[in-house]
Amino acid sequence: MLNLPKTIVWENGRVKLINQKLLPHKLEYIETDNWERVVKSIKDMEIRGAPAIGVAGAFAVALFANKYDGENLEKFMQDLEKVSRIVATARPTAVNLSWAVERVKNVAKTATSVEEARRLILDEALKIQREDEEANRKIGELGEPLIEDGDTVITVCNAGSLATSYWGTATAPLYVAKEKGKSFRVIALETRPYLQGARLTAWELSMAGIDVVVATDNSIGILAMKEKINLAITGADRITSIGYVANKLGTYPLALMSRVHNIPFYVAAPSSSFDLKARGPEDIEIEIRSSDEVVYIGNMRITPENVKAIYYAFDITPPQLVTGILTEKGIIYPPYEKNIKRIIGKN
Template sequence: MPDTIDYARYDRIRPIRWTGDALELLDQRKLPFAVEYVPCRTSGAVAVAIHALIVRGAPAIGIAAAWGVVLAARELDAATGGGIAAAAEAAERLEPVMQQLNAARPTAVNLAWALQRMRRALSVAGEDWRTALFREAKAIESEDLAANRKMGRLGAQLIANGSGVLTHCNTGSLATAGFGTALGVIRAGVAQGRIERVYAGETRPWLQGARLTVWELQQDGIDATLIADAAASHLMKTGQVQWVIVGADRICANGDTANKIGTYQLAIAARYHGVKFMVVAPSSTVDMATANGGKIEIEERDPAELLAVGATRTVAEGIRAWNPVFDVTPSELIDAIVTERGVVERPNRVSMQTFFGH
C-alpha cells in the first residue's frame, strides 16, 4: 500500500514526551487556549494525570501508564538503593503500582493491555529488567504511531471521493502517540482528496470535540465545522455526511464497541439516514475476553461536570445529574471496524474471531 501522506504536514502534535527524567503530558484540560506540558516524575503523578484527564484517549492512556511503570522502577531503585537485581522481586514490588495505574480509568482496555505488556517484559527479563521496561514502554509508543498511520490509510480507502464525515470526541494525535485513530482516517482522507467536508460534534460535558478536535485539525490546515451534539441527526438529513467515524475504548468479541457517551445515538441516527458508521482503533483495543457490550464496566464521573461549562455553573442548586462517560454501540450498527490488522466489515462474533481469535 503506497504511503502518499505528507506526515510532516498532517502529524505535528505529540501529547506524550519522555525526557529521560520525567514524562511530560500535554495538559488537555487547558487546550486550546494554553499549550502546557505537565511533568510527571512519579507513577502516582501519572495515575493522577490519567484520572484527571490531563492525558486522555485510550491509546494515550496506555502509553502513559507504560511510562508510569518506568518511573515506578526508578522510584523503587531510589527506595532500595538500586539493590533489587531479580526481575521477579521487581515485579512483586511494582504490582501495586500497576494496579493503581489500572484503576485510574477502568473502561479503556488499552490501559490494562499496556500494563500486561509491561508485566510480560518483566517476566522474561533478567538483571536488566530496568532496560527491559524502558524498551517495552518505548515499543508500545512507537507501535501505536505506526498502527495509526496504517489505519489511516486503510480507513480512507473505504471513503468515496467528495465525501463528508462527522466525528465525535477526540481521536487524534492528542489521544494517541500521534496521527490518531478516527482522526487519522480523516487526516488520510483529506490528504488523499477523498474527504471534502469535516464536521465535529462538541462532545459534552468535557467538549473534547470543541476544545481539541477542531483545534488539532486547524494545526494541520484542515477546515472543520463544529456542530452542537444535538445537531447531528439534522446534519445527516441534509446529505452533507456520508460517514460517521469514531474511535473506541473497548471492542468486544462480538464487535460491540464502547466509546465516548453520545456515540450510540450517532450510530442509530446514521443507520436511519443511510450514513455509514466506522470505528477505528488499534487491535490492542479489542477485548476478545469480553463477550459483548453488556459486560463492559461503564465509568461514571462526578455529576458536577454536567452542572457547569468550565468554571461557570449553568444549573440551579439542588439539581441531580447522571454522568456516564461511555456508551456501547451494538455491532449491528457498525459498518466497519478498522484496525492495523485490517478491516472487519459488518462485524459479528464470527468475523471478529477470524481476525482476533487466538
C-alpha cells in the first residue's frame, strides 16, 4: 500500500473528505453527515478530480437517503430525483459525477421501502468507490511497462490518488513502477490557477518517495526541448466516443508539444470517464470558473481592478494527439472510434 491517506471515507453514516484546499500545508478531513455540505465541497473544489467527485456525489446521495425522515416511498423517490439533479450538476465537465449519481439513483428504483432504498443506495456508493480503486490499480499495472528505469515522465494537474478513490489514474503506473523498484523522475506542471500540480501532485508523489520536480505551465516548450522527457501522461474528465479528451487546462498544449517532440502522450482514465453519447468538442460542457480564481493569488490581486480574467477550467485534446488511453479494460489505441466502442462499450 502507498504511504497515502484515502481521499474519501464513509464511516458510521458520515463522509470524510480530505480538504484539498489545505494541502500541501495541512492534511485535514472535512467530516459531515449533510449532503449539501458535500455538494459545497465539490463546487468549492475542497474535493476535486473526476473519479473522486463521482464517489463524493454518490456518498452525498447516500447521506440524503440516510437522514431522510419519512417512510413514503413515492415521496422519497421524488425528493431523490431533485437531490440527485443538484448533486449531479455541482460541476459540469467530469462525466464521473453524473454517472455515479445516476447509478445510485437507479438502484433505488427496485426498492419496496425507504429503508431498502437507503441500503441499496449506500451499497452502490461503496461499490463505486471500490470499483474505482480496483480500476486504477489495473490501470497502474497496464501502464507500468511504459516507464523505464531512468525515465522522465511529465504530467499536468493532479490525476493522482487524491483525485480518485486510491492510486490515481495518471499516477497509478508511477506507483506500480516504484513498487517494482524502478527509479524515474516526474515533472509536475504547476497548473494555474488552482495549482493542482504544484500543491497536490508534488505532495502525493513526494509522500510516496517518487522524485518529483515542479515546473511552470509556460515552460512546456523548453522542457520538451531540454529535459529528455520519455513519457507524458495525464488524466481525463470526459472522453468522447471518438477519443476527444477533456482534461484540466494545459493538457492540450502538453499534447501538442509532446507531438512536436516525439514524446508519447498517454491518457489514463477508468471506463467511468467515458461519455459514449458525446462525440466532438461541441458535446462537452467546459466549466468556466470565477475570474477571481485567476486574478487573485491568495489575497493579492495581480491584475488592475478593472480587468477580469477569462478562465476555462478544462481544455479538449483531439484524438490525433493521443498515443493511447489506459483503462482498466485495456490500453486503447487508434482508431479510437472503433476501439473505444470495442473495449468500453456500445454507443
